[in-house]
Amino acid sequence: MKKQTVMVYLKRGKKLCFLVRDKKNDTVHKQGILLSIGGKVEAGEGIVEAAKREVMEESGVTIHSASLRAVM
Numbered sequence: 001m002k003k004q005t006v007m008v009y010l011k012r013g014k015k016l017c018f019l020v021r022d023k024k025n026d027t028v029h030k031q032g033i034l035l036s037i038g039g040k041v042e043a044g045e046g047i048v049e050a051a052k053r054e055v056m057e058e059s060g061v062t063i064h065s066a067s068l069r070a071v072m
Contacts, residue, residue: 004041006051010061019058 010017018034025031037058041050048066055063 004047004050005038006041006047006054007036007038008051008055008066009036010055010059010063017059017061 017037019037021029021031021033021035023029023031029035037055039050039054039058041047042053045053047068051066052063055061
């Protein structure tokens with residue numbers, strides 16, 4: 001079975017929050033590009049819970065509600 005992942009876009013009004021890649025360039029990502037927040041869903045974890053956890057881990061922001069917008 002393939003691993004599930006989440007991709008989160010934080011939005012407040014008309015503003016979106018992205019991460020800026022500060023690692024050196026590699027074959028996939030370039031330094032300075034904007035990235036969405038995201039990561040893998042852990043065993044026994046739901047998609048919304050994974051999204052909230054990834055936002056906290058990667059940005060330090062606590063979100064209290066989230067909605068699923070798409071499944072790919």
